Amino acid sequence: MSFWRSWHRPLVLFSASMAALAVVSAVGLVVDDRVLVGARIWFKPFKFSVSFIAYGLSLAWMLSLLDRGRRAGWWAGTVVAATSAIEMVIITSQVVWGKRSHFNHGTPLDEALFDAMAVTVVVLWLATLVIAVLLLRARIADRASAWTMRCGVALALAGAAVGFLMTRPAPGQVRGESPVVGAHSVGVPDGGPSMPLTGWSTTGGDLRIPHFFGMHALQLLPLLLMALMALAPRYARLADGRVRARLVLVASGTYAAAFTLTLWQALRGQPLIHPDAATLTAAGLITAAAAAGTYGALRLPTPTTPPQGKDLETTPQKGLTP
Numbered sequence: 001m002s003f004w005r006s007w008h009r010p011l012v013l014f015s016a017s018m019a020a021l022a023v024v025s026a027v028g029l030v031v032d033d034r035v036l037v038g039a040r041i042w043f044k045p046f047k048f049s050v051s052f053i054a055y056g057l058s059l060a061w062m063l064s065l066l067d068r069g070r071r072a073g074w075w076a077g078t079v080v081a082a083t084s085a086i087e088m089v090i091i092t093s094q095v096v097w098g099k100r101s102h103f104n105h106g107t108p109l110d111e112a113l114f115d116a117m118a119v120t121v122v123v124l125w126l127a128t129l130v131i132a133v134l135l136l137r138a139r140i141a142d143r144a145s146a147w148t149m150r151c152g153v154a155l156a157l158a159g160a161a162v163g164f165l166m167t168r169p170a171p172g173q174v175r176g177e178s179p180v181v182g183a184h185s186v187g188v189p190d191g192g193p194s195m196p197l198t199g200w201s202t203t204g205g206d207l208r209i210p211h212f213f214g215m216h217a218l219q220l221l222p223l224l225l226m227a228l229m230a231l232a233p234r235y236a237r238l239a240d241g242r243v244r245a246r247l248v249l250v251a252s253g254t255y256a257a258a259f260t261l262t263l264w265q266a267l268r269g270q271p272l273i274h275p276d277a278a279t280l281t282a283a284g285l286i287t288a289a290a291a292a293g294t295y296g297a298l299r300l301p302t303p304t305t306p307p308q309g310k311d312l313e314t315t316p317q318k319g320l321t322p
Contacts, residue, residue, distance in 0.1 A: 008060040008074065014081040015056035021088065022049040028095075036100055038191030039199050044101070045092050047199075051215070052084055055156075058218045059128070062135060062149050069134045076134070079127040083120040090117050103167070103182035118167065125160050132157060144225055144244035151252035152221040155259060159214015162263060166207050184208045187269025195273070202273060205266035214259045217252075224251055237298055246297035254290040261286065 028042030035041065059080060063073045090113050094101040101117065104110040132153040140146035169175055170183040183190050188204030200206045225248055232238040265272065265279050275283070 006064040007057075008063040008077040010078045010081040011056045011060035011063070014085055015053045015060070017085070018049040018052045018056065018088070021092065022046060022053065025049060034098060036095075036098070038194065041095050041098065043199065045088070045095055048088060048091060051212075052088065054219045055215065056081065056084070058152070058222070059131060062153070063131065065140060065145075065149070066134055066138050067140075069137065073131060073134050076127045076130040080124055080131075083124040083127070087117050087120045087124075100180075102184075103180050105181050106179040121160075121163060125157065128153065128157055128160065142241060144228070144241055144248045147245055147248050147252065148221045148225045151248070151255075152218045155217035155221075155252070155255060156215045158256075158259065159211050159217065162207055162211040162214060165267075166211075184211075186266055200272060202271050204271060205269040206272065207263075207266050209266055209272055210259055210263035213262050217255055217259075221248065221252060221255065224248070243297060247294065250290065250293035250297050253293065254286060257286045257289070258283075 025042045025046035029040055029046060032042055033040075059077055063070075063077050066073045091101045094104070094110075094113065099106070099110060102114065104114050132150070135146075135149050135153055138146070140149070166184050167182045169178070169181050170185075170189075172178075173181050173183075175181055184207050185192065185201050186205030186207065188201060192204070193202045194200055195202055198208075198212075200209055225244065228238050228244050228247060232244075237243050261279065261282050262272070264282075265275065270276060270279065
């Protein structure tokens, strides 16, 4: 399809390479029975490659919508693709050698590879921040599309930043002495009992949960807007672009609150599937606020006469299309 040609090509090519790696990793899960830190050894590159497919394509599409700063956006996207590729090369190489990639300080080479990964993650985060600023400044006529992209990339940045918390020494670990420094589990060692498919801990907190949840706002919020636009022909309220914009803002606020809740839960060493009373109360308040916000977004009256004789929200706009 022709619209693909306007997408950021390095990110599209990177996503295609991740699709190939996902296939290789899936085969590895079948034919390689090695286990590392409580999980099949090819599970990490499989998860990372699938995640990067969605992340890369989302940014590639968003960058195509910039009306200014396109050159800066191209370079930022290219940096994201390059640093992500370096990270995946290191992760996959360590899998082939039968070693863990993250938090590994066992040998000088392992430590150098993990340090290189840490640098790529920081550079990737900064490049995504540049893209976020460019999207914030972009003049996108459809407000729902504009806020979907801005909130999505902001939440993705917050989710990615959770990774920095994982590099802190866990209890009993000492920088410069321990072969492993850092952990994704809180309150329990890495590699313990976990949920199927995700591998998230069932006995303690797990920082991978808010990390995953935040980063994939970049896909879930646009999917929500696509659903609203698909339903617009059947429901008159959704045909109004202002109503869709309000619903996107409500969804983004709810998503941010849920992300904060999962982070708070993980930092307290609490498994996702075993919430305490405080977590359940907070979840109930978030749900109530989301319901009230949705009701208000749908019920709030909108002007019947467009300003300047032109309704910018109902004419075709550059942004998401159903």
